[in-house]
Amino acid sequence: MITDKLSENNINLIFAVTSHVVPLYRNYSELIPGSAVGTLSRDSGNVVQLILDAYAKIRSKVELELLGVPDELSLFINATCLDGQVSFSIEAKLHGCPKEKSRTFMVKPVGFKDTLHVTVDFACECDCQQSSTPTSASCHYGNGTLECGVCLCDQGRLGSRCECSEGEYNPTQQDRCSPDPATPICNGRGDCVCGQCTCRSTDFGKVWGPYCECDDFSCLRSKGQICSDACIVSGGMLCSGRGHCVCGVCECTQQGAYGSTCEKCPTCPDACTIKKECVECKHYKRGDLYEKNCNHVCRDEIVPVDELVFHETNSVNCSYKDEDDCVQNFQYYEDASGKSFLYLVKEPDCPKGADVLVVTLSVVGAILLLGLAALLVWKLLITIHDRHEFAKFEEEKARAKWEAANNPLYKGATSTFQNVTYRGS
Structure with a gap:
């Protein structure tokens, strides 16, 4: 009853209670839209500041409520916060045809007097149904009837263009349209067709991504224009070559890299060193990554070229010497979408x-x-040896002593004998 009366009279309720009952009133506040809880001091001296803080908290968020929505109508609300303003878009889907062809419901923000009355005219049948095209080529090679721009698939066919068959369809494919069970399929901004998200168009801007998680209307703007990609560093490279740009935010994939653009990495090699391994494993089918996780790590597209061409600022020219002592020249380039190329000189x-x-x-x-050198060395050695021997001979000659003496074995040439018969004097 309190909730109904507060909504009916556009009242924002503030519970100013003492500390020992604050948890209790917080539980109450969760059940009453547009309410807030503040802790009151014992002497109530902070009541004015409490009201100001609680009012600021209430006014800091906008909550919509829908009144009188027909049962046959399903509404989906998307909020876009941009430059301090909030815009709401409401998508309506009809899942039944009511007896009354015109119904009105009301949309109003909680705690505000402003209301929006929406009148819906239910067109359960269209004039274009009279000019339907059976087995239309627009419905995947004639697998359905094109009626009012929509394919009505034949039995056993699925998809917006009847591109899937029931035999090929696996219910677990719905899991591929959501990163985890707690997240709505395609983030509530697309349809899951054959296990892939088909993002719906919106007047606010572009929606894309494998789960329709990205958009360009959440980006910062200057004078109504979208600012440049926040993932690009001063050198022009996306995420410093150490990660991927996801919805305008860098997700660092290189171990040890961190920072808003993965620019900080004390243990990381430079981009040329990283991409060198990708050239080796993807193009030449060799290197450390070839036997491991080449396709997982290296998602670059390698393009053989005759010579390197300068691609503005977001390109880096690299070279390295391979195992055959050949110098490989390539260029690492990333386009605006974040897709990377390696232009390799053939x-x-x-x-x-x-x-x-x-x-x-x-x-x-x-x-x-x-x-010749050996002969000269041999001649030099012989000369040195001869000189050494000659010097030795001279030294021995100088030390020799010569003396005069009779040889006891020496006999003269003439022998003298005495004649015994000689009587002379």
Whole structure:
């Protein structure tokens, strides 16, 4: 009853209670839209500030309520906060045809006097139904009837264009349209067709992403224009080459990288070093990543080119020497959507082979030089040895002593004998 009366009279309720009953009144407040709870001091001295704080809290959010909505109508509300203003878009779907062809319901913000009366005219049948096209080519090769711009699929066909068959459809495909069970299918901004989200168009801007999680109307704006991509660093590279840009926010994939644009990474190699491994594994089918997780880590598209062309500021020219001593030249480039390319020069710079004649003459010349050098060394060694021996001989000659003496074995040439018969004097 309190809730009905507060809504009927556009009253915002503030519970000013002492601290020991605050938890109780917070539970009450969750049941009463547009209410708030404040802790009152014992002497009630803070009542004015309490009311101001609670009122600011109430006015900081906008909550819509729907009154008198027909049972045959389902409403989906999307809120867009942009430059301090809030815009609501309401999508209506009819799942039944009521007896009354015109019904009115009311939309109003809780605690405000403003109301919006919406009158719905139910058109259960359209004139275009009279000019339907059976087996239309617009319905995936004639698998349905095109009626009022919508395909009515034949039995056993599914999808907005009848592109799926019931035999191929797996109910678990709905899981692919939501990142987790707690999240609505396609974030409530698209339809799950054959296991993939088909995002609905909106007047506020573009909606995209595998789960319709991205949009461009949540981006910062300047004078009504969307600001540049917040993922691009000063050098022009998305997320510093260490992550992916998801909905205008960098998700760092390189281990050790952090920061709003993954610009901080004390343990990370530079972009050229990272992409070098991708060139090796994806193009040449070799390297450390080839046997591991090449396709998971390297999602770049490799484009062979004759020569590198400058792609504005968001490109980096790289080179490295491979296992064959050839210099590989490539360019790392990311376009505006975040898709990366590796432009690889087809012909690497490899060292040229040596001339056979030059090599032969060089070898013969080297042998001759070595032989001549050996002869010179041998001659030098012989000369040194001879000089050493001669010096030794001279030294021994200088030490020799010569003396004069009779040889006891020496006999003269003439022998003297005495004649016994000689009587002379």
